[in-house]
Amino acid sequence: MQHFLTTESLSKDQLTNILDTAESFTNVDGGTVKKVPLLRGKTIINLFFEASTRTRTTFELAAKRLSADVLNMNISSSATVKGESLLDTLRNLEAMHVDMFIIRHQDSGAAEFLSRHISPHISVINAGDGRHAHPTQAMLDMYTIRKIKGEFKNLKVAIVGDLLHSRVARSQIHALRTLGAKEIRVIAPRTLLPARIESLGVKAFHNIETGLKNVDVIVMLRLQKERMQGALLPSEHEYFHLFGLTKERVALAAKGAIVMHPGPINRGVEISSEVADSSQSVILKQVSYSIAVRMAIMAMLAGNQS
Amino acid sequence: MRIEINNAHIVDPANNVNKIANLYIHNKLIAAVGDKPTDWQADTVIDAKGSYVFPGLVDIATRLREPGQEHKATIASETYAAVSGGITSVVCLPDTEPVINSPAEVELIQQRTNATGHCHVYVIGALTSQLKGSMLSEMAALKEAGVVGVSNVLHPVANNLVLRRTMEYASSQDLTLFYYPIDHSLAANGCIHEGLSATRMGLTGIPTAAETAAVGSCLALIEQTGVRVHFCRLSTQRAIQMLERARFDGAPISADVSTHQLFLSDMDIADFDGNYHVLPPLRDRSDVAGLRLKLASEIIVSLCSDHQPHERDAKLAPFASTEPGISALETLLPLALQLVKDEVASLVDIISLLTYKPAQLLSINAGSLSPGQAADLCIYDPTIEWQLTTESMHSSGKNTPFLHKTFKGKVTDTFVNGKLVFQNNS
Numbered sequence: 001m002q003h004f005l006t007t008e009s010l011s012k013d014q015l016t017n018i019l020d021t022a023e024s025f026t027n028v029d030g031g032t033v034k035k036v037p038l039l040r041g042k043t044i045i046n047l048f049f050e051a052s053t054r055t056r057t058t059f060e061l062a063a064k065r066l067s068a069d070v071l072n073m074n075i076s077s078s079a080t081v082k083g084e085s086l087l088d089t090l091r092n093l094e095a096m097h098v099d100m101f102i103i104r105h106q107d108s109g110a111a112e113f114l115s116r117h118i119s120p121h122i123s124v125i126n127a128g129d130g131r132h133a134h135p136t137q138a139m140l141d142m143y144t145i146r147k148i149k150g151e152f153k154n155l156k157v158a159i160v161g162d163l164l165h166s167r168v169a170r171s172q173i174h175a176l177r178t179l180g181a182k183e184i185r186v187i188a189p190r191t192l193l194p195a196r197i198e199s200l201g202v203k204a205f206h207n208i209e210t211g212l213k214n215v216d217v218i219v220m221l222r223l224q225k226e227r228m229q230g231a232l233l234p235s236e237h238e239y240f241h242l243f244g245l246t247k248e249r250v251a252l253a254a255k256g257a258i259v260m261h262p263g264p265i266n267r268g269v270e271i272s273s274e275v276a277d278s279s280q281s282v283i284l285k286q287v288s289y290s291i292a293v294r295m296a297i298m299a300m301l302a303g304n305q306s
Numbered sequence: 307m308r309i310e311i312n313n314a315h316i317v318d319p320a321n322n323v324n325k326i327a328n329l330y331i332h333n334k335l336i337a338a339v340g341d342k343p344t345d346w347q348a349d350t351v352i353d354a355k356g357s358y359v360f361p362g363l364v365d366i367a368t369r370l371r372e373p374g375q376e377h378k379a380t381i382a383s384e385t386y387a388a389v390s391g392g393i394t395s396v397v398c399l400p401d402t403e404p405v406i407n408s409p410a411e412v413e414l415i416q417q418r419t420n421a422t423g424h425c426h427v428y429v430i431g432a433l434t435s436q437l438k439g440s441m442l443s444e445m446a447a448l449k450e451a452g453v454v455g456v457s458n459v460l461h462p463v464a465n466n467l468v469l470r471r472t473m474e475y476a477s478s479q480d481l482t483l484f485y486y487p488i489d490h491s492l493a494a495n496g497c498i499h500e501g502l503s504a505t506r507m508g509l510t511g512i513p514t515a516a517e518t519a520a521v522g523s524c525l526a527l528i529e530q531t532g533v534r535v536h537f538c539r540l541s542t543q544r545a546i547q548m549l550e551r552a553r554f555d556g557a558p559i560s561a562d563v564s565t566h567q568l569f570l571s572d573m574d575i576a577d578f579d580g581n582y583h584v585l586p587p588l589r590d591r592s593d594v595a596g597l598r599l600k601l602a603s604e605i606i607v608s609l610c611s612d613h614q615p616h617e618r619d620a621k622l623a624p625f626a627s628t629e630p631g632i633s634a635l636e637t638l639l640p641l642a643l644q645l646v647k648d649e650v651a652s653l654v655d656i657i658s659l660l661t662y663k664p665a666q667l668l669s670i671n672a673g674s675l676s677p678g679q680a681a682d683l684c685i686y687d688p689t690i691e692w693q694l695t696t697e698s699m700h701s702s703g704k705n706t707p708f709l710h711k712t713f714k715g716k717v718t719d720t721f722v723n724g725k726l727v728f729q730n731n732s
Contacts, residue, residue, distance in 0.1 A: 008506075087622055107624035108508040109578030116577075117622070130626075131508030170508055194505040195513075 001304055003115045003124040004297050006133040007175040015179055019143050021296035022289070025065075032065060032291045038299050039068035042099040046072045047090075048127070049105040054263055054287065055127050055137070059102050062294035066302075068100075090114055098122060100301065108132035108167075123301040131167050137262050138171035140293040142179060144286050145217055148258055152176070156183040156254070158211055159202075160243060161221030161270055162192045164232075168262045169221060170200070177201045187211035188243065191232040208243050212252045220245055220261040223270045236269050245271045250280060258282045307349050307724065308332050314354035314685065318361055319654050320662035320674035329359055331681040334723040338677055352719070354685050360657055362394025362425075362682030362722065364664040364673045365638060366484075366562060367538065367610045369631070370396070370427070371702075373414055374403025379615040379702040381415070382422035384635065387701035389728040391636045392684035392717040393611075394425045395665070395672045400432040401459045407432045407443055409451035416452070424727050426682070428670060430455045430484055433472050437461040442472060445479045454668045457484035457538070460585055470527050477533040482667070486538045487520035487545060488586065497626045499572040499587040507578065509626060512587050514542050521545045525552050525559075534558040536667060539612055541567050541586035543596025550605050560667060561605050563597055564612035565641040566632055568650070570594070570707060580621040580628030581707040584612075601659070602651045608664040609656070611638040615703020633703030637694065639686070640713040681724035690716040690730075 001014065025033050044063045046056055056072065063070040075089060086105070093101070100123045103111050108130030115124040128134040149155055157176055163169045163186050176184050177200075184202040186193065197204055205211030212218060227233050250259065259271075259281045267273045275281060309331040316327050316339060323339060330337040330346065337343050365388065371379040388396050398415065400406035406415070412429050419427040431448035433456040435441040445456055456476050463469045476483045493516040498504045500511025521537065525548065528535055540546055540563050549561055566584065571591040575582040582588060600606060614631025621628045642660055646653045665673030672682060693712045696704040720728040 085619070085623070105624070107626055109626075110624040112578050113624045129508075129624075131510075133508070167508055170506075195500045195511055196502050196505055199502045200505065 001301060004135060004301060005111050005115060005124065005126045007135045007138050007171045007178070008133070010178065012178050012180070015139070015142065015175060018139055018293070018296050018300065019146055021300060022143050022293040025292040025295045031288070032295065035065050035067060037067045039063065039066035039302050042068045042302060043097065044068045044070050044100045044102065044298070045093055045098050046070060047075060047093070047101050047103045048073065049075045050128070052104055052127070055104065058287070058290045059127065059294055062291045062298060065291065066295055066298060068298075086110065086114070087117055090118065094119055094122065099305065100125065100298065102127050104128045106130055121305060123305060125297060125301065128167055131165050131170070133171045134167040135171045136294055136297055137168050138175045139297065140286060140290040141172055141219070141260060141262070142175050143289050143293050144260065144282055145258075147289065148282060149216055152179040152181045155181050155217060156185070156215040157181050157217040157219065158185040158187055158215040159219045159221065160187040160208065160211070160245065162223055162227060163188050163197065163221065164192045164194050165224065166221050172219060173200050173202055185211050185215065189233070192227070208249055209252060212249055215253045216257050218245065218250065218253060218257060218259045220259065220265075220271050222262065222264065223266060240269055243270065244268070245275050247272065247274050247278070250275055260286060263287070308347060309724065310348040310351045311354050311359060311685065312351060314357050314359040316359045316675065317653060317657045318675040319658040320361070321676055323675065324654055329675065329683075331721065331724045334680060336675050336677050336679050336681050339675055352685070356687065356689065357718065358686040358688065360392060360684055360686060361661040361673050361675050362684060362720065363392050363639060363660045364395045364668070364670070365393050365611050365613070365635070366397045366608050366664045366668065367564070368396035368398055368613045368635065369615065370398045371615060372402065372418060373411065378617050378620070380422070381418045381427065382424070383700070383702040384613070384615060385419070385424040385427065386728070387635045387699070389424045389720040389722065390700045390717065392639045392686065392720055393635060394682035394684070394720065394722050395428065395670065396425060397428045397430055397454060397668065399430050399459050400457060401437060401461065405432050405436050406430070407436055409447050412448065412451035412453060425722050426672065428454045428668060430457050432456065433458040433476065433483065434463060434468070439464045440468060442475050445476055445481055449479050449481055453481070454670060455482040455484050455536070457486070460486055460488065462490035466523055466527065469524070470531065473527060473533040473535065474531055477531070483533065483535050484538050485524055485535050487517050487524060487540070489516045489519040492516040492519060497583060497587070497630070498575065499589045501572050501590055503572040503575050507575075507625070514544060514589070517542045517545045517586060518548060521548050525557060528552070528557050528559060532558070537561040539564050539567070539586060540597065541589050541593065543593045543600075546597065546600045546605065550600065550603060553605050559605070560607045562608035562610050563601070563606060564610050564634070565638055566612070566634065566707070568594060568598055568601070568645060569641060574707070578625040579707070580623065580625055581632070581705055581709070583625055583628045583630045584632055585630040598645070598650045601645070602655045606659065607667050609642055609659040610664070611635050615701050616705045618704070621705050631705065632707065633699070633701045633705045635701055636699055637706065637708050639717065640715065641708075643715055681721055683721050684717045685719040686715060687718045688715040690714070690718070692716050
């Protein structure tokens with residue numbers, strides 16, 4: 001593996017290997033090891049064309065714990081405004097002897113595009129491209145699920161919300177299928193489901209009560225406020241009424257079901273505060289595990305560099 | 307100058323010719339096919355045994371990029387690419403910079419063609435002023451300047467009322483309307499067929515209904531007004547069925563398809579390769595099969611290249627940000643003849659769609675080998691194997707998903723007005 005762009009093409013062994021490596025960066029108490037010298041002397045650039053707090057900071061922390069030098073660049077505010085092309089921006093940065101790029105971009109396929117036009121010794125990690133993929137988020141979600149629920153083969157997982165625009169959901173679906181989850185459900189109104197979603201190997205539900213029945217894992221997706229424009233939804237109020245995750249709805253799931261969310265959450269829009277702060281919610285665990293998982297992916301790519 | 311082409315298999319559907327015979331060119335014109343004219347003394351004799359002779363191809367959709375987009379291509383480069391592929395008449399579209407909006411732009415293209423072109427160039431003018439979709443263009447002036455039709459190309463027409471007015475006005479100027487059936491509100495900012503690949507890659511889809519809804523509204527207006535319309539670049543099986551049905555009911559309509567729609571589907575779009583980004587998008591596999599099935603039906607009168615050459619940078623971006631279109635002049639004939647091998651249609655049917663049928667649609671004097679006709683033709687050797695590479699391409703645009711594909715059969719000689727304008731040296 002030279003780049004980490006999507007979970008789609010990876011084998012079960014490769015995914016499991018990432019989860020096991022992440023485990024080795026974790027302490028007994030579930031925290032991350034403080035510092036290891038694996039990436040000493042390497043330069044990593046966090047190249048974010050879209051705003052992000054959580055993903056960028058956890059990547060930064062992960063890189064620092066591997067002893068790499070990290071540079072953060074928020075491009076949305078500088079070069080592209082001046083009309084510089086994506087490729088030119090990259091070439092300029094490449095000239096600074098970088099070993100790894102972590103890229104977030106608003107266009108689907110951006111990370112893949114850059115990986116094809118970059119010098120062969122540089123690795124690219126996709127930190128989210130358009131609606132296509134967010135593979136490190138999916139892997140930290142898989143890590144969280146495995147940590148708490150164990151084996152995948154008996155698990156029923158429901159993903160609820162705006163799947164049309166969600167790169168997280170696409171990456172989760174590929175990873176869950178490869179890791180052998182028993183059943184994957186998607187729950188949303190038709191306006192928020194992409195065409196022929198069943199072809200990805202999921203069952204679609206338009207009713208949350210039916211969809212959540214007996215599931216072991218509930219993954220909530222963030223609802224962007226802009227979705228009211230473009231006639232996808234009438235109002236946040238109606239969305240919460242139909243698809244918001246409440247205590248009563250969680251109770252329809254299997255006993256001991258966990259509630260996940262890639263963040264940032266909209267309280268009262270897709271999830272009630274009561275559920276978000278409940279003992280079944282593992283939302284904050286996802287954040288803390290994300291460092292170990294991102295360390296694992298970076299270390300594995302660096303290990304494959306010549 | 308008298309040229310004699312001997313022993314070739316001549317396919318000239320307009321004259322019902324499909325046989326091995328000799329062909330005689332005198333100065334700019336076809337003198338005879340078959341029997342030698344009286345008092346014939348050839349200056350040049352070409353032995354074309356084992357080769358075919360086709361009338362020069364007529365391509366109804368060719369972006370030449372001049373004026374205004376010379377960084378992509380020029381009349382000189384693209385007309386040479388055309389003749390290298392056996393095409394002797396091309397039709398350029400009004401979405402240039404400036405738009406082909408008045409006689410001035412038409413004359414400019416004619417002048418540049420006379421100075422630098424290698425084949426006949428015809429022009430389709432703007433349907434609405436500056437292609438902005440709200441006001442009529444000066445169609446009578448465009449007609450006088452020599453345009454063969456009017457179109458708004460891929461630019462939206464504001465609403466059905468404006469579309470109706472343009473249809474009626476074009477009809478009263480006796481101009482054919484070349485209509486691109488796209489409902490732009492449904493297509494929105496999509497870049498790929500709304501289907502499996504769009505969902506998998508997270509790209510915004512263009513639904514089938516973007517085409518069928520536009521076809522449906524336009525058919526309603528045709529029924530209302532009786533105006534003749536040509537539907538351009540069909541991509542869906544369902545739209546062809548609708549048009550076939552309407553034609554059966556008497557609607558004065560025709561349609562065309564581009565070659566890439568008969569070979570590629572959305573499932574071929576691998577790794578976000580921008581060379582597969584086209585408008586209308588590559589559709590479902592069932593659409594490819596459906597289009598192939600209807601190719602020989604009466605409604606289809608042209609198989610065209612939909613040639614859109616781009617500079618390298620136009621495709622160097624993530625998929626949705628690339629410019630749509632394929633550089634397709636040099637694959638028009640090879641792909642069309644592949645359809646014969648695939649038993650989609652007969653050789654005569656395919657050559658008809660490439661020659662006299664589009665010429666009839668445009669009301670131009672081309673596409674046949676009738677005596678007295680301009681000697682526009684190509685010699686095609688079916689045995690030559692070759693590979694499409696950026697080096698072998700003559701077009702300035704190297705943007706094609708068929709790059710590195712191997713073809714069997716190649717144009718070896720192309721004549722325009724009796725003059726040898728291309729000869730294959732490889």
